[in-house]
Amino acid sequence: MTTTTIPKLTDIYKTHPLDIPTNKLNLDSLQQLPDTYDWIQPDAFPSFRDPNISLSDSVPLIDLSLPNAPHLIGNALKTWGVFQVINHGVPISLLNSMESFTNTLFDLPSPHKLKAARTPDGVTGYGLPRISTFFPKRMWSEGFTIVGSPLEHFQKLWPNEYSKYCDITEEYSREMKSLCGRVIWLALGELGITREDVNWAEANGDFKTSNAVIQLNSYPVCPDPDRAMGLGAHTDTSLLTILYQNNTRGLQVLREGNRWVMVEPVTGALVVQVGDLLHILTNGLYPSSAHQAVVNQNRKRISIAYFFGPSESAEISPLNKLVTPTQPLLYPTVTWTEYLRKKAQLFNNTLSSIRLSAPLTGALDINDHNQVKV
Ligand SMILES: C=C1C[C@]23C[C@H]1CC[C@H]2[C@@]12CCC[C@@](C)(C(=O)O1)[C@H]2[C@@H]3C(=O)O
Ligand SMILES: O=C(O)CCC(=O)C(=O)O
Numbered sequence: 001m002t003t004t005t006i007p008k009l010t011d012i013y014k015t016h017p018l019d020i021p022t023n024k025l026n027l028d029s030l031q032q033l034p035d036t037y038d039w040i041q042p043d044a045f046p047s048f049r050d051p052n053i054s055l056s057d058s059v060p061l062i063d064l065s066l067p068n069a070p071h072l073i074g075n076a077l078k079t080w081g082v083f084q085v086i087n088h089g090v091p092i093s094l095l096n097s098m099e100s101f102t103n104t105l106f107d108l109p110s111p112h113k114l115k116a117a118r119t120p121d122g123v124t125g126y127g128l129p130r131i132s133t134f135f136p137k138r139m140w141s142e143g144f145t146i147v148g149s150p151l152e153h154f155q156k157l158w159p160n161e162y163s164k165y166c167d168i169t170e171e172y173s174r175e176m177k178s179l180c181g182r183v184i185w186l187a188l189g190e191l192g193i194t195r196e197d198v199n200w201a202e203a204n205g206d207f208k209t210s211n212a213v214i215q216l217n218s219y220p221v222c223p224d225p226d227r228a229m230g231l232g233a234h235t236d237t238s239l240l241t242i243l244y245q246n247n248t249r250g251l252q253v254l255r256e257g258n259r260w261v262m263v264e265p266v267t268g269a270l271v272v273q274v275g276d277l278l279h280i281l282t283n284g285l286y287p288s289s290a291h292q293a294v295v296n297q298n299r300k301r302i303s304i305a306y307f308f309g310p311s312e313s314a315e316i317s318p319l320n321k322l323v324t325p326t327q328p329l330l331y332p333t334v335t336w337t338e339y340l341r342k343k344a345q346l347f348n349n350t351l352s353s354i355r356l357s358a359p360l361t362g363a364l365d366i367n368d369h370n371q372v373k374v
């Protein structure tokens with residue numbers, strides 16, 4: 001008998017340890033932009049300080065309490081891969097607590113934050129963005145990643161108050177998971193998909209064994225925001241990402257591969273973003289769109305990303321109903337961990353590297369624009 005062990009999400013970087021020197025992380029003290037932060041935008045993307053940055057286009061804002069919300073979600077995901085949502089049911093007080101907790105964390109003195117530093121082969125903890133290694137220059141941000149329980153790391157940061165912060169994080173995860181479930185079923189419903197079509201989603205479609213990652217991002221004020229980048233262009237690896245941003249602009253999404261559109265902060269709204277796994281699941285119908293975060297001179301910015309994905313054993317492949325003679329099978333079967341490992345090596349080329357056939361002309365496949373020229 002052979003036993004295969006399914007790799008845990010928490011072990012994804014054991015095979016690709018990543019040592020990013022977190023000890024140089026004290027952006028608050030810099031009066032001038034060091035050359036190491038003078039951003040070079042990859043050729044595959046439009047300039048990050050595009051003077052023509054779209055003013056006419058804006059990311060759809062959807063009121064989840066309206067009867068036509070499902071239809072609007074379907075349209076937004078087909079054309080943008082992203083939308084903002086209000087009346088989502090997540091208590092505003094919880095969003096506020098999470099925001100102030102995130103500020104408390106990043107406001108700690110640098111040496112103190114480093115007590116909870118992410119280890120090179122670990123996922124949870126404080127550090128530079130994981131994607132830093134794919135860019136020649138540094139990004140103007142710091143982050144804190146949470147997979148599973150943050151208890152151990154929070155104890156190091158707040159020996160007396162850790163349980164309060166664990167509770168907030170736990171409640172936030174619960175609310176986000178439930179919102180993800182709701183949005184995913186509405187979005188799939190618009191494509192004619194029912195719960196019975198998705199075998200790994202559990203009997204009643206409640207995603208009981210799903211996984212999630214919380215990423216707290218902090219973008220300190222920057223002396224030269226026109227030359228620096230907060231978080232370089234990427235797509236998320238999740239099924240769905242729900243992002244909370246404070247009242248400071250910064251998030252931009254790539255529209256039709258040729259322009260960046262700012263996701264204007266709306267009080268109480270959440271940004272919903274298609275990840276690569278939903279792109280695969282829908283056979284490319286809902287594209288995962290590239291996005292980046294720029295910084296500014298007067299206000300610090302924080303964002304909180306909740307990456308929702310399936311259990312480690314779930315095998316994700318394009319849904320049968322979405323594979324037709326006119327819509328050939330675009331992707332093979334993958335698990336989240338397999339895909340994450342590939343992404344840790346191929347980054348923005350991962351999706352196109354596993355693609356089985358050329359996308360149909362006219363179909364929006366954002367990853368064509370993500371191709372890093374070699
Ligand atoms: C399960 C995840 C999801 C990860 C990787 C791993 C842990 C941290 C997540 C992020 C957070 C920052 C952006 C991103 C693009 C990154 O570099 O690390 C995300 C990424 C992904 O969506 O791939
Ligand atoms: O800060 C933002 O608005 C973007 C964050 C993001 O894209 C991420 O964490 O994956």
Ligand SMILES: [Fe+2]
Nearest residue numbers: 234235236291
């Ligand atoms: Fe992202």
